[in-house]
Amino acid sequence: MEFLGDSAFSALVKKLKPKQNLLAVSKLQPIEKIEILHAKGQKNFAENYIQEAIEKTKVLKNLDIEWHLIGPIQKNKVKLLQNHFAYIHSVDSLELAKKISEKALEIDYIQKVFIQINLAEEATKSGLQKAEFLNQWQQFKGLKGIEVVGLMTMPPLENDAEKNRIYFKELKKLGDQLNLHELSMGTSQDYEVALEEGATWIRIGTMLFGERLKK
Numbered sequence: 001m002e003f004l005g006d007s008a009f010s011a012l013v014k015k016l017k018p019k020q021n022l023l024a025v026s027k028l029q030p031i032e033k034i035e036i037l038h039a040k041g042q043k044n045f046a047e048n049y050i051q052e053a054i055e056k057t058k059v060l061k062n063l064d065i066e067w068h069l070i071g072p073i074q075k076n077k078v079k080l081l082q083n084h085f086a087y088i089h090s091v092d093s094l095e096l097a098k099k100i101s102e103k104a105l106e107i108d109y110i111q112k113v114f115i116q117i118n119l120a121e122e123a124t125k126s127g128l129q130k131a132e133f134l135n136q137w138q139q140f141k142g143l144k145g146i147e148v149v150g151l152m153t154m155p156p157l158e159n160d161a162e163k164n165r166i167y168f169k170e171l172k173k174l175g176d177q178l179n180l181h182e183l184s185m186g187t188s189q190d191y192e193v194a195l196e197e198g199a200t201w202i203r204i205g206t207m208l209f210g211e212r213l214k215k
């Protein structure tokens with residue numbers, strides 16, 4: 001895939017209705033590509049790896065970018081967090097949420113987060129199982145240093161996006177049930193289906209930036 005065959009970005013933006021947001025996933029992509037996309041008007045960028053992310057926020061601190069963290073977070077890395085991220089999408093346990101909350105309170109910050117739900121109950125994917133999350137919801141809500149704005153999911157990578165529709169529907173239903181209206185779902189492979197099912201944040205990497213470097 002060409003990097004920003006220009007058309008990719010404008011075509012994506014055209015498909016968005018109010019309340020649907022494009023998150024440009026820039027993990028393992030060079031700074032220059034972020035600068036180009038930002039110059040075209042993109043404000044929200046997402047990274048997976050805390051150290052790489054923090055490095056990029058420093059290098060690009062003069063740009064009005066809102067940074068999002070979407071990758072799994074090791075608990076011993078939470079100490080690195082300051083107010084780098086507008087949103088963290090990958091909170092996948094109550095324990096992690098508590099740590100982030102404590103850290104945020106320490107620096108006088110309210111960290112906005114999404115709770116990552118593993119709807120397909122795949123052993124290899126991170127995310128809380130739905131039942132476990134429902135049991136713990138009151139405890140999540142009680143944490144003072146975080147604000148839970150919504151739910152995130154990363155369904156099985158199927159070449160057939162239609163197969164992921166049931167998971168997007170399920171996340172929407174769970175969000176409605178708890179009055180959580182932000183839904184972070186859909187990647188380059190299946191964002192159209194995710195938008196149809198109520199995504200408010202689609203996370204697009206490859207389609208915007210081209211193939212990324214290997215970690």
Ligand SMILES: *Cc1c(COP(=O)(O)O)cnc(C)c1O
Nearest residue numbers: 025070187188203204205206207
């Ligand atoms: C890398 C990544 C994406 C972007 O995937 P693409 O297929 O490149 O669009 C979205 N969400 C998460 C959690 C990711 O790790």
